[in-house]
Amino acid sequence: MPVMPGAEPYHHAGGPVGVLLCHGFTGSPQSLRPWGEYLAGAGLTVALPRLPGHGTTWREMNHTRWEDWYAELDRELADLRGRCTEVFVMGLSLGGCMALRLAEVHREGVRGVVVVNPSIANDVPLLKLAPLLKFFVPSVPGVAGDIKKEGATELGYTRTPVRAAATLPRLWALTQAGLDGLTRPVLVFHSPQDHVVKPTSVRILREKLTGGNLDVVELADSYHVATLDNDADQIFAGSLEFVRAHASVPLQRD
Template sequence: MIRKSDFYLEGGRLGVLLIHGLTGTPMEMRLLGKGLHGAGFTVHGMQLAGHCGDTDDLLATGWRDWYASVEAAADAMRARVDHLFVGGLSMGALLALKLAADRPGQVAGVGVYGATFRYDGWSIPWLARLSFLLPFLKTLGLGRNRVFLEQPPYGLRDERLREQVSAAMRSGDSTIAGLLGNPWHSLADLYQLSARVRRQLHQVTAPCLVAHASDDDVASVRNAELVLRGVSAPSELLLLQDSYHMITIDKERRTLIERSARFFQVVAARHGHPVPA
């Protein structure tokens, strides 16, 4: 099912499903998607269930709903392509890894962009670093109306883009830059998803390109190292030196596009598929 904020770019028989992060939108994956499409891929930038609306829309869903929307998008795309790759940013990276773990015969490779198992970057306030306790509070029914507000630099080293994104979040139009804050109960679901994916990492047998900002303000490089240690497939690490958390739109997005396209093409070639022209 194509949702209102999805984008779909028809290309060749190699497909890439792109998954945005918690409270985010497909817009944060569009530049990467356009670059991959330019390299010959068919690309679907999907909208997660409960996203691109208001806080109540998000709170009406949980990680199982978000993952179910990923599975539905993957099923639709597999009918159109010969090999399916999946890439995700932040929480989207966790959903991509879970899909690869659950469907080893269907996912050819994974783009793991700024994986966020824990919010432990340098811009995260000390109270927010305790958010791993939120699943417990949620079981008690506490904090449903509480929100952790996004903090500068909003995952962006590019100051011009940072101001644009900040203005879009303040405008209230969540289809452009997402919500201004992370609801406690949604963060609780993120940590439940995180624990599930950590236990499943060894089931990921598809090659992974693990890309992370070396100075990530939201999720430290320890998150990327966790993936590299846990997955069972040969994987590559791409450390970006001039970006913050939102590596799909920040200063080194062209490097990310080029490395992602090349990585997916090499994996496809191993399966005997001609690389896109």
Template sequence: MDNVHPKAEPFLLTGNSGTCILLIHGFTSSPSELRELGERLNQQGFTVRAPLLPGHGSSPVDLNETTWRDWYGKVKGEVEGLQSLCSSLFLVGLSMGGLLALKAAAELEGIRGVVTINAPIFFKGSLVPFARILRFIRPYMPKKLDDNYRIMREQDRFAYDEIPVKAFLSVRELSRQVVRDLKNVKVPVLIFQSKNDESIEERSALVIRGQVGSQEENLIWLEKSSHVATMGPELSFITREICRFIHKHTN
């Protein structure tokens, strides 16, 4: 897209360890919410790639013209590209990005492990029961812009202030697809879930842990973080645990 906002640009940080990490951002957002995490991981020698998913980084209208298949197609292409550069590849997904990471791990070869951060199986909010009707009446629903949301914007996170309802329905379809695919995820999985998540129900993490086909799945509860935990007070802890996970499965 030619109209991508400067704060929403994808990024690539080259490392020297032979290990690549694909960071996948959440619904209505952009790689900006993963920038600091990416820089911290890159400081440990990892090559870090954070693409911009189709329909994101420009306007809600663009997002409403895409579906989960477009977003997954982008992730699939990024996986294939990174596999030619690195000896080991890990996927780290925030929110919807976690769903896309799990789907990729269920279908694609050559992924060493998956990290999900607040991946949505069950959603919170008044939009959930009425979305199918609202898409015809009010195709864009304003978000609740609380203090935490404003602080993240001041920290250069680019995200839409509205939820494109048609695209939101596609996220819900993606979550159902992922639940059906979880048994096919055989690689190690590290799951983070915020106890104070304002966007999804915490039991989402329990479903992922309980249904993945991996012989190793570890769930870590975040006590102080909101939904966008990568821009919260536990980022250092999240980074350390991701590094520990990656080192364990590359050595």
């Protein structure tokens, strides 16, 4: 299946500190490419994979499940851990959920987590019907492109594949259940004006991560896809500062 121009994965071989970037549901690496390039420019080794079924057609995505997307990220994380001294995971929206899940599963294998408008709860009424809707309709209107910045666009699907969406509740449940055991530092960038993900997810993170390892930064001038929005520079610089604060080795090669 041909990949949409601009939706290609991005990789950069840098120093001993690695970062795995996880794009969102029905999105593509394009939404995180500027972030990845910024971190690469600071000397980090960066992996930004294209998740199965993404960046092609929503019809192809309907043949994939959350386990397929997570497995791809898990493979990339294993590769980074084999090449780097330590690795951070970062993600947008559902990619933020999977970044958190990776940290829960791998524990000491992940140095820290940065998420932007993470989706870890089933708070969209239409998605709650997905397990039933999948038997009647193949897709519903898409959620891509929630950006405040004039002229900025996200390369994502205009339709949401219902069969793929119907697999999400299990991922959300597993991620929420594992939060109590997550001790690595977590930085959350949150847009109060988000038309895709409701505040429920950040509220859950505040309730579950009570060990002093959570910081939440509000993005005053962005919508959901904040990595392409007016506050993108704040996210990029803040995530790099987070890595520098928590990495135990220099970012650049000697």
